[in-house]
Amino acid sequence: xxxxxxxxxxxxxxxxxxxxxxxxxxxxxxxxxxxxxxxxxxxxxxxxxxxxxxxxxxxxxxxxxxxxxxxxxxxxxxxxxxxxxxxxxxxxxxxxxxxxxxxxxxxxxxxxxxxxxxxxxxxxxxxxxxxxxxxxxxxxxxxxxxxxxxxxxxxxxxxxxxxxxxxxxxxxxxxxxxxxxxxxxxxxxxxxxxxxxxxxxxxxxxxxxxxxxxxxxxxxxxxxxxxxxxxxxxxxxxxxxxxxxxxxxxxxxxxxxxxxxxxxxxxxxxxxxxxxxxxxxxxxxxxxxxxxxxxxx
Amino acid sequence: xxxxxxxxxxxxxxxxxxxxxxxxxxxxxxxxxxxxxxxxxxxxxxxxxxxxxxxxxxxxxxxxxxxxxxxxxxxxxxxxxxxxxxxxxxxxxxxxxxxxxxxxxxxxxxxxxxxxxxxxxxxxxxxxxxxxxxxxxxxxxxxxxxxxxxxxxxxxxxxxxxxxxxxxxxxxxxxxxxxxxxxxxxxxxxxxxxxxxxxxxxxxxxxxxxxxxxxxxxxxxxxxxxxxxxxxxxxxxxxxxxxxxxxxxxxxxxxxxxxxxxxxxxxxxxxxxxxxxxxxxxxxxxxxxxxxxxxxxxxxxxxxxxxxxxxxxxxxxxxxxxxxxxxxxxxxxxxxxxxxxxxxxxxxxxxxxxxxxxxxxxxxxxxxxxxxxxxx
Numbered sequence: 001x002x003x004x005x006x007x008x009x010x011x012x013x014x015x016x017x018x019x020x021x022x023x024x025x026x027x028x029x030x031x032x033x034x035x036x037x038x039x040x041x042x043x044x045x046x047x048x049x050x051x052x053x054x055x056x057x058x059x060x061x062x063x064x065x066x067x068x069x070x071x072x073x074x075x076x077x078x079x080x081x082x083x084x085x086x087x088x089x090x091x092x093x094x095x096x097x098x099x100x101x102x103x104x105x106x107x108x109x110x111x112x113x114x115x116x117x118x119x120x121x122x123x124x125x126x127x128x129x130x131x132x133x134x135x136x137x138x139x140x141x142x143x144x145x146x147x148x149x150x151x152x153x154x155x156x157x158x159x160x161x162x163x164x165x166x167x168x169x170x171x172x173x174x175x176x177x178x179x180x181x182x183x184x185x186x187x188x189x190x191x192x193x194x195x196x197x198x199x200x201x202x203x204x205x206x207x208x209x210x211x212x213x214x215x216x217x218x219x220x221x222x223x224x225x226x227x228x229x230x231x232x233x234x235x236x237x238x239x240x241x242x243x244x245x246x247x248x249x250x251x252x253x254x255x256x257x258x259x260x261x262x263x264x265x266x267x268x269x270x271x272x273x274x275x276x277x278x279x280x281x282x283x284x285x286x287x288x289x290x291x292x293x294x295x296x297x
Numbered sequence: 298x299x300x301x302x303x304x305x306x307x308x309x310x311x312x313x314x315x316x317x318x319x320x321x322x323x324x325x326x327x328x329x330x331x332x333x334x335x336x337x338x339x340x341x342x343x344x345x346x347x348x349x350x351x352x353x354x355x356x357x358x359x360x361x362x363x364x365x366x367x368x369x370x371x372x373x374x375x376x377x378x379x380x381x382x383x384x385x386x387x388x389x390x391x392x393x394x395x396x397x398x399x400x401x402x403x404x405x406x407x408x409x410x411x412x413x414x415x416x417x418x419x420x421x422x423x424x425x426x427x428x429x430x431x432x433x434x435x436x437x438x439x440x441x442x443x444x445x446x447x448x449x450x451x452x453x454x455x456x457x458x459x460x461x462x463x464x465x466x467x468x469x470x471x472x473x474x475x476x477x478x479x480x481x482x483x484x485x486x487x488x489x490x491x492x493x494x495x496x497x498x499x500x501x502x503x504x505x506x507x508x509x510x511x512x513x514x515x516x517x518x519x520x521x522x523x524x525x526x527x528x529x530x531x532x533x534x535x536x537x538x539x540x541x542x543x544x545x546x547x548x549x550x551x552x553x554x555x556x557x558x559x560x561x562x563x564x565x566x567x568x569x570x571x572x573x574x575x576x577x578x579x580x581x582x583x584x585x586x587x588x589x590x591x592x593x594x595x596x597x598x599x600x601x602x603x604x605x606x607x608x609x610x611x612x613x614x615x616x617x618x619x620x621x622x623x624x625x626x627x628x629x630x631x632x633x634x635x636x637x638x639x640x641x642x643x644x645x646x647x648x649x650x651x652x653x654x655x656x657x658x659x660x661x662x663x664x665x666x667x668x669x670x671x672x673x
Contacts, residue, residue: 032456080640080644083644084643084644088455088456089359089455089456089459090643090647092359092456092459093593093594093597093639093643094639094640094643094644096590096594096639097635097636097637097638097639097640097643098636098640099636100632100633100635100636100639101633101636101637101640103632104629104630104632104633104636105633107629108626108629108630108633124629228586228587232463232464232467232586235460235463236460236464239457239460268475270471270474270475271471271475273467273471274468274471274472274475277464277465277467277468277471278468280464281461281464281465281468284453284457284460284461284464285447285448285451285453285461286451288451288453288454288457
């Protein structure tokens with residue numbers, strides 16, 4: 001039983017990790033960032049490349065991936081999303097274009113493959129990212145098998161969630177973000193630099209995606225389209241949790257992850273995912289504002 | 298003012314007529330049947346663009362799961378055609394049995410459609426091609442009605458509709474893959490027979506099939522165009538612009554939304570059926586998210602609020618894609634270009650090609666009016 005719960009918990013923590021960045025960009029800024037999965041992918045590739053060329057291990061790759069993804073996110077915000085605030089469906093469409101663009105850049109090795117130049121660690125194939133040995137070997141405590149890497153993910157996710165909560169609810173920056181969430185015009189009228197704060201918020205959310213990418217790289221194959229499935233899961237978690245509610249996102253990631261874990265054992269992976277989608281549809285129909293959402297923006 | 302509008306409408310009709318003439322005369326210009334088959338597939342995609350424009354442009358409902366209805370239509374009809382294929386008749390039974398069921402069957406189970414694998418009796422009625430054709434339209438309609446009723450009666454709107462439809466198409470895709478013994482899972486239904494209608498066999502690489510697709514496409518475009526100009530179509534547009542105001546004026550907003558959601562699903566289901574005739578397969582990739590979003594891309598590039606714009610957008614994008622996709626690397630590069638085009642269209646041309654055409658028409662009109670008034 002505890003094993004099942006642990007599998008569910010680790011699924012939940014990954015969902016939460018992906019959704020955390022989205023809950024900020026979508027929840028706080030009303031941007032449906034379909035390129036969020038690609039920011040995760042970029043984080044994963046940063047890990048692979050930094051391991052190959054700079055010999056960085058997991059712990060050094062994490063902050064680097066945060067910076068790289070945050071940088072890409074910042075650029076996307078400045079160039080594209082900035083012009084689309086308030087047009088939520090258009091942000092979805094434009095960032096879908098960004099997602100394809102980023103995917104293809106990695107797949108085509110930034111265009112180098114046209115000149116028959118191959119860069120190790122890029123291209124259409126699978127890449128793998130080795131995790132440190134002491135995190136990859138299971139060990140037993142009191143008859144309970146501990147998977148150190150999964151535990152590491154859970155601990156790190158909790159830490160990042162706490163950090164995000166702290167930033168959003170205990171700093172002046174967070175207060176400004178939450179003011180923008182409720183009413184951007186009023187926030188601007190009160191002297192908040194909406195443009196600047198939005199850009200930083202978006203960069204932070206993107207950076208979290210990068211961290212998620214590094215952690216995913218530890219147990220999933222790194223491929224250019226790995227972000228596609230990731231982004232949908234993230235959205236479902238955020239929408240079910242309630243737009244703009246960090247606690248809602250946490251709870252819905254926990255619930256959906258557990259449902260997925262339990263049904264994957266009772267039936268199979270495919271049916272478990274189908275059940276999760278069914279539950280999500282049902283919850284959105286019943287509570288379109290999510291479990292803990294507030295109305296109006 | 299009245300004169301202006303009539304000029305704009307004239308131009309609109311001119312575009313429709315030009316499109317019909319080009320589409321119907323295309324086979325006269327070429328005898329490359331392979332190429333014609335490709336164009337017929339793109340016309341089917343055009344219908345999908347039309348279905349998106351109808352629900353997104355006219356009803357303001359962005360359906361990110363249109364592939365669900367396309368896929369259901371395709372699967373329903375492909376089941377009938379699968380039973381008509383010669384391989385299905387050669388499995389050692391006097392009645393047709395799909396080959397993949399024989400591979401999936403437990404040793405010792407009878408080679409009969411009723412009970413070869415669990416659930417295979419669902420295939421029994423599909424021995425009639427007419428049943429498959431009817432189901433390809435009816436099933437999308439029923440599903441769309443149930444889903445649409447749930448969504449619109451509960452007044453779910455905007456981005457939540459997009460998320461629900463997205464989750465739904467993924468859900469059904471997983472169910473189809475999971476039901477491997479009766480759907481052939483990831484591989485989908487391949488090696489199909491040909492459609493036979495009024496004694497004509499529709500070989501996908503013959504003119505008959507092209508004309509079947511082209512004429513259907515033109516008729517549906519006309520019907521959709523008529524539908525949005527009716528009173529119901531106008532009320533629908535009012536619900537898009539301000540649902541609450543329409544509600545206060547006494548209209549049952551949900552009823553109009555459900556109706557057009559169902560129409561759009563029926564078109565997608567029909568398109569799925571035509572696609573199976575032209576492409577000879579049905580697969581779970583029809584229910585991939587990327588395919589459903591591609592439809593939205595076509596409609597957006599063509600012009601989300603113009604039915605013919607969406608059709609042209611779909612045909613255009615797919616034709617260009619096909620012509621540059623001869624080599625693998627250009628195919629990947631083309632995807633990159635599509636990404637850039639799409640960002641560009643959303644940022645700078647939110648009304649797509651049709652919007653540009655309309656602006657151009659208006660500019661011509663103004664110039665025309667100016668010159669006549671000067672003369673006067």
